[in-house]
Amino acid sequence: MSSKLFNTRMEEDVKIRSYYGKFIFNSHFLVFLMIAGGVLLYTLLGLRETLEPNTYIDALCALLMAVVLLPKYRTLLKEADMLFLPPYEKKMTAYFKRADIYSLSLGLALPVIASVAVLILLSIGHDLTSIVLFFLLSALLYFSAFNIRRLSVNTDFKKWTVTAALIVVNFVSLILVLINPVFTAAGLLFIIIFTVVMKKGSFKTLSWLNYVQYEKEALQQYYQTVSMFTNVKRIDKAFKRRRILDVLLWEPKTDKFNKKYMYEYLFYRSFMRDHDLPMIVLRIIILFFIIMFWIGNLYVSLIFSLFGIYLIVLQMSQIYTAQAYLLWPKVWPVSRTYIQDSYIRYSHKIVFVITLLFAVMFIVTHPAQFIYVLAFPLWGYMLNRVLSKSIYKKERELSD
Numbered sequence: 001m002s003s004k005l006f007n008t009r010m011e012e013d014v015k016i017r018s019y020y021g022k023f024i025f026n027s028h029f030l031v032f033l034m035i036a037g038g039v040l041l042y043t044l045l046g047l048r049e050t051l052e053p054n055t056y057i058d059a060l061c062a063l064l065m066a067v068v069l070l071p072k073y074r075t076l077l078k079e080a081d082m083l084f085l086p087p088y089e090k091k092m093t094a095y096f097k098r099a100d101i102y103s104l105s106l107g108l109a110l111p112v113i114a115s116v117a118v119l120i121l122l123s124i125g126h127d128l129t130s131i132v133l134f135f136l137l138s139a140l141l142y143f144s145a146f147n148i149r150r151l152s153v154n155t156d157f158k159k160w161t162v163t164a165a166l167i168v169v170n171f172v173s174l175i176l177v178l179i180n181p182v183f184t185a186a187g188l189l190f191i192i193i194f195t196v197v198m199k200k201g202s203f204k205t206l207s208w209l210n211y212v213q214y215e216k217e218a219l220q221q222y223y224q225t226v227s228m229f230t231n232v233k234r235i236d237k238a239f240k241r242r243r244i245l246d247v248l249l250w251e252p253k254t255d256k257f258n259k260k261y262m263y264e265y266l267f268y269r270s271f272m273r274d275h276d277l278p279m280i281v282l283r284i285i286i287l288f289f290i291i292m293f294w295i296g297n298l299y300v301s302l303i304f305s306l307f308g309i310y311l312i313v314l315q316m317s318q319i320y321t322a323q324a325y326l327l328w329p330k331v332w333p334v335s336r337t338y339i340q341d342s343y344i345r346y347s348h349k350i351v352f353v354i355t356l357l358f359a360v361m362f363i364v365t366h367p368a369q370f371i372y373v374l375a376f377p378l379w380g381y382m383l384n385r386v387l388s389k390s391i392y393k394k395e396r397e398l399s400d
Contacts, residue, residue, distance in 0.1 A: 002088070002095035009076040010102055020226045036303055043297045044120045053125025058178040061118045065138050066170035068114040070163060071146035072107040073153065075099045077215045082208045089206055104146060111142060126178065133181050134174060141170050144191045151198035153214045154207050169194055227280070227318070259334040263342035270319050271350065277319070281312050281354070289361045301365050302372060305358045306379055312354050313383045316347050317391055340388075347384050355380040 051057065076099065077085075085092065115135065122131050145166050152162040173187030251265075271277060288308040292301040320343045359373035366372075 002092050003098060006076065006095045006098045006102075010098070013074070013076055024226065036300070036307070039297060039300045039303065040117070040295070041120075043295050043300060044117055048120055048124055051124055057121055057124060059175060061121050061134075062171050062174040062178065064114055065111070065118055065174055066167050068110045069138060069142045069145055069170050070107075070166060071103065071142060071149050072218070073103045073146065073149045073214070074106060074218055075153075075211055075215045076102075077208075077212050079212055079216075082212055086206075086208055092206075100146075100150065103150075104143075107142075107146075111138070122178075130178065130181055133184055134177050137173060137177055137184055137187050141173060141187070141191070144195065145170065148194055148198050151195070151202055153210055154203050155198065155201040155210075157198075157201060159214070159217070165194065224280075227315075259338050261342070263334070263339050264346045267319055267343055267346040271316075271346075274319070277315060280315060284308055284311055285354075285357055285361075288358075289365075292361060292365045296365065298366055298369055301362055305362050305376065309351075309355055309358055309376065309380050310383055313347075313351055313380060313387060316350060316384070317387050319343075320347075320388075320391055344384075344388060347388065348381065351380040351384050352377055 075096070115138070119131065119135075122134060126134075148166065149162065152159075169190045173190055176183035176186050285308065288304045292304055295301075355376040359376050362373050362376075363370045
């Protein structure tokens with residue numbers, strides 16, 4: 001019974017991932033990944049020829065692997081299970097075994113991809129034995145981290161505490177191997193100690209509340225990641241006030257308090273008060289700047305700048321689709337044309353500011369090639385026009 005239950009839920013989860021995967025891995029994104037991957041590989045091979053062995057490279061490799069080795073754990077449990085499944089707890093072994101296998105498969109792609117980059121960097125100053133031991137320990141750390149993560153759900157330990165501890169253990173274990181292969185034993189000792197601590201802290205019976213809450217958070221985290229590329233209807237969204245952003249919220253003047261301009265202010269307010277969107281935009285900007293600054297390749301910086309602007313413009317469209325059909329038009333009913341015009345004014349201004357930020361990052365990284373940044377505002381404007389028109393087209397089709 002439990003195996004059949006999990007298979008049904010796994011099929012549902014695979015359908016959801018396949019559905020959103022069509023939007024994420026479209027032809028444009030695949031072309032970007034191919035170009036970015038090729039340029040990144042070319043850059044790493046170039047660094048391999050020019051860099052000298054040093055501890056900074058080892059620390060970077062260990063830190064990168066320590067982060068990507070964090071496993072995913074998905075039980076696919078639902079809130080109703082807290083009522084109906086506890087009597088069958090002893091018969092749920094097959095369910096959780098299948099959940100373990102499914103969860104392990106979900107988290108393998110990122111470590112494998114990162115291993116290619118790390119392998120190139122480790123070939124600078126390390127022999128074959130050290131590299132093999134490094135990756136063998138990495139594989140062991142991945143599976144042990146998954147076991148620790150699985151055990152931690154049924155304890156009182158906070159999720160962020162376990163995550164931080166796993167990163168530290170992974171990093172220390174891997175950096176010690178690079179210092180001296182003999183220290184592989186230290187990594188094994190850390191794994192054993194961490195596992196024993198988790199087992200001692202585990203409850204005697206399953207905490208269904210913990211498992212259901214953990215699954216709910218994991219699902220929302222997945223939807224938040226997907227929302228960076230496309231609209232997600234299932235995501236739980238709430239508005240949040242960040243006082244630091246209050247200075248960016250202008251108040252409409254009396255003559256602007258009308259149907260022509262009011263929706264522009266409401267779009268601004270929704271953006272500033274959105275629970276995720278401002279932080280998603282900030283994370284994209286910071287992440288892409290780190291990549292641009294670290295690699296220092298002109299073409300990588302150019303590609304990542306244009307793609308970063310594309311991602312953010314894609315995010316901006318969610319404000320229209322999420323808000324233009326909710327309470328506002330009912331409280332303040334106006335012609336749809338006013339709402340669309342307000343969105344265009346709002347989005348063009350926001351996108352222009354974003355392109356300026358990317359322009360500054362590009363100039364900081366490549367001051368001699370500053371002329372390229374002139375294309376950024378034009379790129380942002382064209383993207384915003386195209387995506388806005390596609391939204392309005394869908395709106396007209398739905399209204400017919």
